[in-house]
Amino acid sequence: MRRMGQTLVGLAALLAVCLPLRAETVVAGLSRDAINITANFVGSEILIFGAVERDAPSPEGDLEVIITIEGPSQPVSVRRKDRRFGIWVNAASIEVDEAPSFYAVSTTGPFDEALSQVEDLRHHVSISRAIRAVGVGVEHPEEFTNALIRIRESEDLYQTIEGGVTLRNETLFDTSIRLPANLVEGDYRTRIFLTRGGEVLDVFEQDIAVRKVGLERFIYNLAHERPLVYGILSLAIAIAAGWLASAVFRYIRA
Amino acid sequence: MQIYLPIAEVSVNAFLLLGLGGLVGILSGMFGVGGGFLMTPLLFFIGIPPAVAVATEANQIVASSFSGVLAHFKRKTVDLRMGVVLLIGGLVGAAIGVQVFAALTAIGQVDLLVKLCYVVFLGIIGGLMFFESLNAIRKARAAGGAVAVPKRRQRGWIDALPFKMRFRTSGLYISVIPPLLVGLFVGVLAAIMGVGGGFIMVPAMIYLLGMPTKVVVGTSLFQIIFVTGFATLMHATTNFTVDMVLAVLLLVGGVVGAQIGARIGTRLKAEQLRILLAVMVLAVCGKLAFDLLVMPSELYSIGAGAAH
Numbered sequence: 249m250r251r252m253g254q255t256l257v258g259l260a261a262l263l264a265v266c267l268p269l270r271a272e273t274v275v276a277g278l279s280r281d282a283i284n285i286t287a288n289f290v291g292s293e294i295l296i297f298g299a300v301e302r303d304a305p306s307p308e309g310d311l312e313v314i315i316t317i318e319g320p321s322q323p324v325s326v327r328r329k330d331r332r333f334g335i336w337v338n339a340a341s342i343e344v345d346e347a348p349s350f351y352a353v354s355t356t357g358p359f360d361e362a363l364s365q366v367e368d369l370r371h372h373v374s375i376s377r378a379i380r381a382v383g384v385g386v387e388h389p390e391e392f393t394n395a396l397i398r399i400r401e402s403e404d405l406y407q408t409i410e411g412g413v414t415l416r417n418e419t420l421f422d423t424s425i426r427l428p429a430n431l432v433e434g435d436y437r438t439r440i441f442l443t444r445g446g447e448v449l450d451v452f453e454q455d456i457a458v459r460k461v462g463l464e465r466f467i468y469n470l471a472h473e474r475p476l477v478y479g480i481l482s483l484a485i486a487i488a489a490g491w492l493a494s495a496v497f498r499y500i501r502a
Numbered sequence: 503m504q505i506y507l508p509i510a511e512v513s514v515n516a517f518l519l520l521g522l523g524g525l526v527g528i529l530s531g532m533f534g535v536g537g538g539f540l541m542t543p544l545l546f547f548i549g550i551p552p553a554v555a556v557a558t559e560a561n562q563i564v565a566s567s568f569s570g571v572l573a574h575f576k577r578k579t580v581d582l583r584m585g586v587v588l589l590i591g592g593l594v595g596a597a598i599g600v601q602v603f604a605a606l607t608a609i610g611q612v613d614l615l616v617k618l619c620y621v622v623f624l625g626i627i628g629g630l631m632f633f634e635s636l637n638a639i640r641k642a643r644a645a646g647g648a649v650a651v652p653k654r655r656q657r658g659w660i661d662a663l664p665f666k667m668r669f670r671t672s673g674l675y676i677s678v679i680p681p682l683l684v685g686l687f688v689g690v691l692a693a694i695m696g697v698g699g700g701f702i703m704v705p706a707m708i709y710l711l712g713m714p715t716k717v718v719v720g721t722s723l724f725q726i727i728f729v730t731g732f733a734t735l736m737h738a739t740t741n742f743t744v745d746m747v748l749a750v751l752l753l754v755g756g757v758v759g760a761q762i763g764a765r766i767g768t769r770l771k772a773e774q775l776r777i778l779l780a781v782m783v784l785a786v787c788g789k790l791a792f793d794l795l796v797m798p799s800e801l802y803s804i805g806a807g808a809a810h
Contacts, residue, residue, distance in 0.1 A: 285506055286506070287505055287506055288504060288505060288506070290504045290513060291513075324804050325610060325805045326804055326805075327802065327803050327805060329801045329802075329803070331797075335794040335795060336795075336797065337614050338614065392802065395800075395802030398802075399802065429506065429512070430512045430513055431511075432511060433511075465508075467508040468508045472742055475738050475742060476738070476739055478738055479739060480735070481746070482561050482734060482738065482744050483561065483735070485749070486561050486568070486749065486753060487565065487568050489750070489753050489754065490565040490566060490569040490757055491572065492757075493757030493758060493760075494569035494757075497761040
């Protein structure tokens, strides 16, 4: 019986390699699929939960869940200050082609155990893999990308939470990820990786739409679609406020 | 109370902004300066992106200068003709400044330029003002409180320049070239530093152009409104960096503060005010110079990248 079980596992593993047949799949949900940025937006907490579905008894090796949330990518330049003529000025710099404006990765256990290097390269899961940079003209480009990660981590824009995902009975999992207030608009890609022994078994993807609404939306649209009208309106408000203030204070004094 | 700024795309405390506006407003009311040279560095410090801070501050200066210029028009202390000449130079300067700002942003040196401008100009102006006020106080004490009579302007190279024009309100007959250049220079600074430039223009008008002190402030305010208004429009249409919500919060605090400051200012003596202002200007200058000279704790910085 035990022998047969092992054969089955071996067979399942073989099938998993040969065919796109998935013995274990993930079903998941998010506490919300849209975030509205209003005037008093202070950040948001996203609850991600789900279950592992399997057709056969669970094979050997530890089951791990990795959850990532990725904001829209932008090109950025990272600059390093150097001492020139006694003052500190920006000197060397690199251009990073794609850096997510927000990136959180939460795992059930230590990241290195949950995902192999090869799978990380393939799926771009860890923060350093999510950043795509070509270092031209500088000696140690990795120092620049490390600095980018360090600065954004200090602003809570990049988060690595090892052990942030709770997995119960190798079936039910959940985590919560905090999005800070300084979010950029766009579609935030949420990915859930199911891994065993560092190999990815299944991926689940869903987008969270982060949008400005109400007054924020109106002002932003006006500023970008009718910049001249927006500029004149800004000036009109400024002049009206300046005049109103002096009028009010004259009235108080009188 | 946190508020999300739609253009700056950061969340900041609304009361902090009102407070900053109020504080700088009080100082600007007391000393009769725009306060941009204090507000813009403070905005950098609380995490507003520099491009947004400079553009929005230009918008706020329009508000704080407008109530001031109304009062001066009522007292007939605005030399409109001189104001227009300064303004022509100022508009050209602001257009150049916005381009310089955009070019330096692209190569990542805009912070350095802005800070160096602040250190150099605040250092010179603050130092001059400090020693001049000290001397004035010493003289006033020695003369037993007698007011020094201003010396007649000496005739120099400025009178040798062509294109002379009569400025009736100021009682001057001088070439238009010096005021055009002063206006141009101030316009460039307004666009780059996010300031009105009164702290440069007022001394230049008194010492360089020889204008009577009573029309100097009103005329400079007149020029500042149009130049900063123009800079606001330029920034809004080319860089989309004017944040209306930020501007409103700052100017509500600012205009209230300015009225309170003006009340405090009337109770202090002119020399004491000038010394206080000089000390403040030198303090800001010293802080910025210190930051440039001391090794920063984070050597790296992130800027918007060029799209490939």
